[in-house]
Amino acid sequence: MYGTKSKIDLAFEYQSQIPVLRPSIHSRRANLTVKFQDLYGFTVEGNVDDVNVLNDVREKVRQQGRVWWALEASKGANWYLHTTIGQGSALTSSLKFSALANAITLKKLIKKGIPPVLRPKVWFSLSGAAKKKSTVPDSYYDDLTKAVEGKVTPATRQIDHDLPRTFPGHPWLDTPEGHAALRRVLVAYSFRDSDVGYCQGLNYVAALLLLVMKTEEDAFWMLAVLLENVLVSDCYTNNLSGCHVEQRVFKDLLAKKCPRIATHLEALEFDVSLVTTEWFLCLFSKSLPSETTLRVWDVIFFEGAKVIFNVALAIFKMKEDQLLLTHHVGEVINVLQMTTHHLFDPDDLLTVAFDQIGSMTTNTISKQRKKQEPEVMKELDQRIRKLNSLKADNK
Amino acid sequence: MGTGKTSLVLRFVKGQFSEYQESTIGAAFFTQVLSLNEATVKFDIWDTAGQERYHSLAPMYYRGAAAAIVVYDITSMDSFVRAKKWVREVQRQANPNLIMFLVANKADLEDQRKVGNEEGEECAKENGMSFFETSAKTAQNVNELFYEIAKRLAKANPSRQTGIKLHGRTQETRRRLFCCV
């Protein structure tokens, strides 16, 4: 049942228990900063309120686990793997109906969070990683890792440089074993797609994937499906053009969904990309607490990259009042950083992201992207041409 | 790779140095205040990511900057070459009144030096920049660098700067500072 540990437990995972602090000492200690480890072994600094929120979150995670187990009991194990709508015209209409009903249940369920023990299995199948893996020989990952062992490229050099700088201090990631695992995943991927090679930011994404998936191979496939199918293309290649596109789409959405904030920030000459670029490239892993990040990823892997917009908009929306009171860039950044660092309860964020922001279809977002692409290309091109013309001058 | 931009900024802002600095994605933002006799300078510092492909994001950070620090690592000729490229880009594309500094970092690693002091000097002179050799590790010349920036900023046309009045009594001028390479 829920709570039984999966086979390959990372050593740190269940060792930390947060002390439960009683409300009576609450007020006096509320300003004290305490350091503790969260569910995934990250050291978190917060006050007593934060500790209590994290304890509540743990309890909610447990309850959510019970819901999932109950569903497995009634619908059969792996019921969620057979929910894809529109496939299999051979299905009888009653089966189709139950698949559809399951799909709706699943969508709601995933927004409430996948229990950490089930995450590897659910992510792997729902994201399409399992399918991707099934198209190549079983030994693909091992072969790839062996084939590239000892090779030195600009990508491997940058990876080696970044390993100790990826979540330094983490009880597993920041050990020789953790570094080696992360290295193999990133290096293998850099050879799989030489256009991407290695881009800073992927180190954080892959590190978190390792923590969740527990095996390098599964983490590798999750990274592959993420870059090749889930996210907009060219997010991490060459001049990050995909990321530039996303940033422009985001700005338009902010102006539409949070017009007061957009106007205020514009008056301060604050370009929102100054903070949101990192959110998009690291998928919030450097900004949000780990369980909150993974709850966002739960939905990304099921519904797609459009979810990043919902979440990013929600962060602004949640702090509308405070943001409207800011006078300069530093204050804006402060508000946003304080907010993201303290979002210990994922539901606080996701409720706003999905209930208040309103749904945006992948279709709408795709249209927006198409619209921005030529602009981005033009801008990037102009920069390069200017740089080149300047070289000519110097001769 | 890793010329020590973040380390320099942290040395200046927090007085600390750590071997393993989280790698910067996009850019990190810091603030620091320096009081000179003649003025108080408030720095808004953008510390940018070093990987080549991140350069396409740079305009967003140097737009509106009052000063820029281009950093290279004295133990890496490659970083010096890249620094020169940056100097050209920033000179051409950023605000023409931008004050630029060329910084040769990791001066504590004298025995591994690949870029001579004169080479740095000369490059700076050619481009009308001030030149400093620093070590974020030993703190050598770090405060001197930022004091010089503050002085130059305070001197350069104070009226032209975008001043923002804060709620307190003092009127401060905020300056955006941009660190690259």
Ligand SMILES: Nc1nc2c(ncn2[C@@H]2O[C@H](COP(=O)(O)OP(=O)(O)O)[C@@H](O)[C@H]2O)c(=O)[nH]1
């Ligand atoms: N010896 C020495 N090492 C330094 C110095 N400054 C930075 N480093 C090291 O160089 C590496 C890269 O530094 P970092 O500040 O992250 O560079 P960035 O990528 O330019 O921001 C880190 O391992 C630092 O500890 C210095 O002045 N001396």
Ligand SMILES: [Mg+2]
């Ligand atoms: Mg850095």
